[in-house]
Amino acid sequence: MTTPIGNNAILVLTNLPDINSAEKLAQNLITAQLVACVNILAPCTSxxxxxDKLEKTTEVPMMIKASRDHYPEIEAAILKHHPYELPEIIFIGIDGGLPDYLAWVTSMTANTT
Known part of the structure; x- marks a missing residue:
């Protein structure tokens, strides 16, 4: 596994209540050039x-690939478009991966700073 020098790719995780809201959020993030790619996963039980109440609900997980430089804007966009009062928004630094892919992730958002 190689890591490119200056790699600042991140993975942002969030869950939406349904596929329509997940697709709308993904489209907003991509067209704003805040993220390179969004995977909308199969619904799961959360x-x-x-x-003070145990909740059980179906949610649609999203894996969002982006540059660390844009995390504040990504978080703000998720909060703006997310229907939950307190949405899960977690980012994980990507320590390694295919260098060309990680460079692509960074390049897809390079013109938005």
């Missing part, structure tokens, strides 16, 4: 405690 369980969590919310306001």
């Amino acid at each position: 369980m969590y405690q919310w306001q």
